[in-house]
Amino acid sequence: MAATTTITAPPTRPGVVRVVSEDDATPLARLVGRTLQQALHSGHAQEVLETTVGTVVVRSHDTPQVATIAFSGGTIDVASGAQPEPGATVVVDLNARFALTQEPEGDGVLAAAALQALTPPVPHWREAARRFWAATREIPGIPDVLVVEAVGPDGSEHDRFGEGTTTYGIAGPADLLAGIFSGADDLLVSLAAGVRIQGTLSQLSVMTAASWKVRFDV
Amino acid sequence: MSETATTGTTVRKAVRLEATNHEGSLLGKNVSPAKFEAGKESGFAFADILFAIDLGNEIVFGDAFPEWRGNLYDIAMVPDLTTLVEWKPGLDSVIGDYWLKDGRPVPICPRNLVKGLVARLAGHGYTATAAVEIEATLFEESVQEARARGYRDLTPLGGSTGATYHLARSSDWVSYMEAVVDRLDEVGIGWEAWTDEAAPGQTELNIAPTDPVRLGDSWARTRQVMREVAHELGHTVSFMAKPTAGFGQGAHINISLQSDGVNQFFAEDGLSEVMGHAVGGLLATMAGATSIVMPQITSYRRLVDLTGPPTTISWGVNNKTAAVRAITGHPKYSRLEYRLPGADVNPYFAIAVVLAGVLAGIEKQIEPPAQVTDMAWALPDSSGVERIPDTMSKAGAALAADPLLREYLGDEFVDFWVASRRWEWMEFHTKGGDPLAELSAWESRRYFEFP
Numbered sequence: 134m135a136a137t138t139t140i141t142a143p144p145t146r147p148g149v150v151r152v153v154s155e156d157d158a159t160p161l162a163r164l165v166g167r168t169l170q171q172a173l174h175s176g177h178a179q180e181v182l183e184t185t186v187g188t189v190v191v192r193s194h195d196t197p198q199v200a201t202i203a204f205s206g207g208t209i210d211v212a213s214g215a216q217p218e219p220g221a222t223v224v225v226d227l228n229a230r231f232a233l234t235q236e237p238e239g240d241g242v243l244a245a246a247a248l249q250a251l252t253p254p255v256p257h258w259r260e261a262a263r264r265f266w267a268a269t270r271e272i273p274g275i276p277d278v279l280v281v282e283a284v285g286p287d288g289s290e291h292d293r294f295g296e297g298t299t300t301y302g303i304a305g306p307a308d309l310l311a312g313i314f315s316g317a318d319d320l321l322v323s324l325a326a327g328v329r330i331q332g333t334l335s336q337l338s339v340m341t342a343a344s345w346k347v348r349f350d351v
Numbered sequence: 352m353s354e355t356a357t358t359g360t361t362v363r364k365a366v367r368l369e370a371t372n373h374e375g376s377l378l379g380k381n382v383s384p385a386k387f388e389a390g391k392e393s394g395f396a397f398a399d400i401l402f403a404i405d406l407g408n409e410i411v412f413g414d415a416f417p418e419w420r421g422n423l424y425d426i427a428m429v430p431d432l433t434t435l436v437e438w439k440p441g442l443d444s445v446i447g448d449y450w451l452k453d454g455r456p457v458p459i460c461p462r463n464l465v466k467g468l469v470a471r472l473a474g475h476g477y478t479a480t481a482a483v484e485i486e487a488t489l490f491e492e493s494v495q496e497a498r499a500r501g502y503r504d505l506t507p508l509g510g511s512t513g514a515t516y517h518l519a520r521s522s523d524w525v526s527y528m529e530a531v532v533d534r535l536d537e538v539g540i541g542w543e544a545w546t547d548e549a550a551p552g553q554t555e556l557n558i559a560p561t562d563p564v565r566l567g568d569s570w571a572r573t574r575q576v577m578r579e580v581a582h583e584l585g586h587t588v589s590f591m592a593k594p595t596a597g598f599g600q601g602a603h604i605n606i607s608l609q610s611d612g613v614n615q616f617f618a619e620d621g622l623s624e625v626m627g628h629a630v631g632g633l634l635a636t637m638a639g640a641t642s643i644v645m646p647q648i649t650s651y652r653r654l655v656d657l658t659g660p661p662t663t664i665s666w667g668v669n670n671k672t673a674a675v676r677a678i679t680g681h682p683k684y685s686r687l688e689y690r691l692p693g694a695d696v697n698p699y700f701a702i703a704v705v706l707a708g709v710l711a712g713i714e715k716q717i718e719p720p721a722q723v724t725d726m727a728w729a730l731p732d733s734s735g736v737e738r739i740p741d742t743m744s745k746a747g748a749a750l751a752a753d754p755l756l757r758e759y760l761g762d763e764f765v766d767f768w769v770a771s772r773r774w775e776w777m778e779f780h781t782k783g784g785d786p787l788a789e790l791s792a793w794e795s796r797r798y799f800e801f802p
Contacts, residue, residue: 273414337412
């Protein structure tokens with residue numbers, strides 16, 4: 134009798150989740166879609182992304198920007214505008230990483246699930262900078278080298294990314310830099326929050342495009 | 352210090368240097384007669400930031416400034432002395448171009464872009480004649496009152512009903528238009544006709560056919576005249592693509608090509624070969640050109656089937672529902688009417704886009720697609736006729752991907768323009784514009800007085 138091998142069946146994989154953004158989406162829909170993608174890829178709020186069912190409208194607290202997330206326990210659709218009669222509505226500060234500015238309307242559990250999905254932890258600034266630099270190499274005029282000075286609880290840390298002759302420097306609180314490099318925060322908005330930069334005006338212009346690429350996928 | 356006038360009968364007290372920025376606003380500054388005499392050959396320093404300020408007065412970011420822009424370097428505005436006129440007693444006016452220190456034209460200078468394309472046409476032995484129909488909407492209120500109201504809920508001058516060709520407009524509207532053409536006559540701008548247009552308060556004024564550079568000058572100056580007359584009479588005027596949630600307004604460009612004084616668009620039996628290629632080039636570049644001739648967020652609110660503007664990338668003989676109308680069969684009047692631009696366009700860029708399309712068609716022998724003999728609005732997808740990009744972002748993507756417009760307008764201009772439109776799109780969405788509104792307050796504040 135031939136030997137047999139027992140093969141253990143792989144664990145049942147929960148619903149394969151994917152995030153689908155509409156064509157020609159608005160910046161908010163792009164931001165929401167990109168943030169959910171980031172959560173998905175990093176394994177953040179996995180159960181929420183896989184099992185949540187319902188529609189959540191996300192509104193900006195200070196502009197008319199609005200988007201709708203349709204969770205289906207599998208595909209997550211993101212669209213511009215507000216779908217009528219959503220399960221929940223959250224009003225958030227888009228320059229504060231989707232921080233709630235007022236109590237959610239509708240299904241509180243659904244609203245909490247959406248907010249959890251929309252707030253993946255930002256990676257360490259060094260890892261975020263490495264990914265940022267890799268993702269923006271094709272932008273015309275992007276500087277060759279990024280020099281980062283991150284100020285944390287234990288003092289300043291420095292790092293360089295890339296090689297070449299044109300250099301761009303950026304310094305500031307480590308968490309804020311991590312937010313810029315990962316797309317959680319807006320570069321130009323962050324200047325008012327203490328980030329400092331060193332380079333030419335044209336480099337700042339290109340860095341803005343790079344910031345938008347990682348934040349809005351444009 | 353004053354000196355003897357050179358353009359009029361009064362003593363010159365100042366000269367106004369004028370040129371458009373990328374948005375199409377007529378910018379400039381007044382200089383003393385002595386300053387003008389000292390710099391009229393070498394030019395006058397202008398900060399290049401004039402090409403980097405948006406209509407909300409923010410610096411536009413998102414592209415790689417070329418070396419010449421640096422950290423807000425100066426460029427030279429060199430006046431074209433053939434445009435020198437006495438604008439009003441004591442004030443002369445002159446239009447110029449932007450040049451770099453090394454003598455090259457600023458690659459994104461609107462007027463120089465037209466000049467370059469005119470020269471390229473001349474290399475083929477062609478001269479172009481172009482004309483434009485300027486549409487604008489007049490309001491009873493002064494600009495101060497309009498500002499105080501956020502440019503909303505204004506009263507159309509001449510009555511609250513829309514009309515076309517009607518002669519029953521009230522005398523305030525008629526007086527305004529008569530004052531405008533009087534001023535055009537005084538400053539030497541050739542006009543052919545004016546009439547009321549489709550919407551309450553709307554007018555159409557036809558600038559006479561002329562060479563493309565001069566047309567750009569006349570177009571930009573006519574908008575200035577219409578604003579100045581409105582201010583003087585206590586009214587206001589807007590060139591927004593849609594100044595209200597009602598009718599839109601466009602700027603149709605008519606063009607013909609001559610060689611040795613003969614209209615090359617004329618053929619006894621319809622389209623000449625040159626005209627056919629010109630149509631081919633205009634349609635091949637139309638999706639990308641949309642970004643340039645429909646420059647603002649509001650421009651796209653105008654693209655509604657059956658309301659006048661073209662909505663498909665189409666052409667047809669004497670078909671006003673198509674984007675390009677071919678007027679054929681007449682040795683003098685055979686021409687193409689490019690119906691896509693909105694009233695808010697930069698005049699020079701609009702002309703440049705048309706010349707680029709015509710040149711591309713001729714140089715690359717581009718055959719036109721089948722003409723649309725049916726109504727070109729609301730065509731089904733199965734017709735094979737594509738829709739005109741209906742958002743700023745779609746149009747920008749089409750321009751970025753258009754090899755022909757890159758070739759004829761230059762990579763530097765295209766990259767600059769695409770980035771500036773992405774900035775505008777982002778400003779609208781993130782600074783208070785509402786895409787779901789018929790016309791958002793953000794748009795009224797931003798576009799009503801500009802370009």
